[in-house]
Amino acid sequence: MYSEANFKSKLIHWFDENQRQMPWRETTNPYYIWLSEVMLQQTQVNTVREYYLKFINRFPTISDLSKAEEDEVLKYWEGLGYYSRARNFHTAVKDVDENHAATVPRDPEIFKKLKGVGPYTQAAVMSIAFDQPLATVDGNVFRVWSRLNNDNRDTKLQSTRKAYEIELSPYVQSQSGTFNQAMMELGALVCTPKNPLCLFCPVQQHCEAFEQGTVSELPVKSKKIKKKNVKQHVYIIKNLNDEVLIEKRKAKLLNNMWEFPMYEATASEGINQALNIDIPISTTPIKHLKHQFTHLTWDIDVFEAKTAVDHTKTELPEEMTWMKMTDKEMYNFPVSMTKIYEFIKKQF
């Protein structure tokens, strides 16, 4: 058994010398720290940087974000993925603005009640911004801690998370924010999923898995879900003004984002029903693409409607509109639709 203080001291010393520069590490503003933690969920640091800087530039205060329309907030999240994070963060910030005097709560129990704040975000924001004694348990910490203890418990189980939070609590009674970030940084830079740099690890002598030669087998994760494949038909409908038809999604997936009308291949007559007009559709796809999500694949055929009908005089259903090709930045599109846009842009 090793000294807890010795382990912590070595880890923090390594962190002081080796941590990466990040814009959110140069602020003590709890709102900015909170935003960064939301953006960093399941997302790599280098991807987040630009989004973070643009976001705080446009919404520099809680009040600014609180007053914004959801469509604009989503526009600033466009391309980052997991868009419910943006909707939930917006909701939570409005909550703070209205019910907490526009001040991020210091009480972990109150903060945890906000929309989109789970155990990780609670611990991260509370420790980094307010030095509250809570341990962050994220993917990095699961990996680092399971290896340090040669622990093969399933990290997907809630019980394992709880156990880790308790086991780590002695380390976060002081300097909690620094310790938490050091654990995560070690996981990101040294104790990596593949090819970990054990020879350069500042706490190698505390690592049971290194001693036992089991590093590559940890952490243990149980569930692997198989992707479903969904065939989709997308329709590029142009009018005589060289505008193209777009539709606002009303679904859990990519909710409230725009798309070219899309129907599952098994329901592809939907476009004619929706418009209540008979649009000639090209019989062969003008483009085929696959778009990968975590849990499914869209196998997309893109069809083009060549029509002489002046659809500008046809009344459109709710949540549909004609978009000028030069106005794409006025709408928020998922990446799959941006790919299609880039293709058809050449033809206009």
Add this chain to the structure above:
DNA sequence: TAGACGTGGCA
């Protein structure tokens, strides 16, 4: 509880 929820990087 297990599956839904985006996207890009990497071996």
Add this chain to the structure above:
DNA sequence: TTGCCAAGTCT
């Protein structure tokens, strides 16, 4: 090309 992984949360 394919599958896993990246500072998770919601239902």
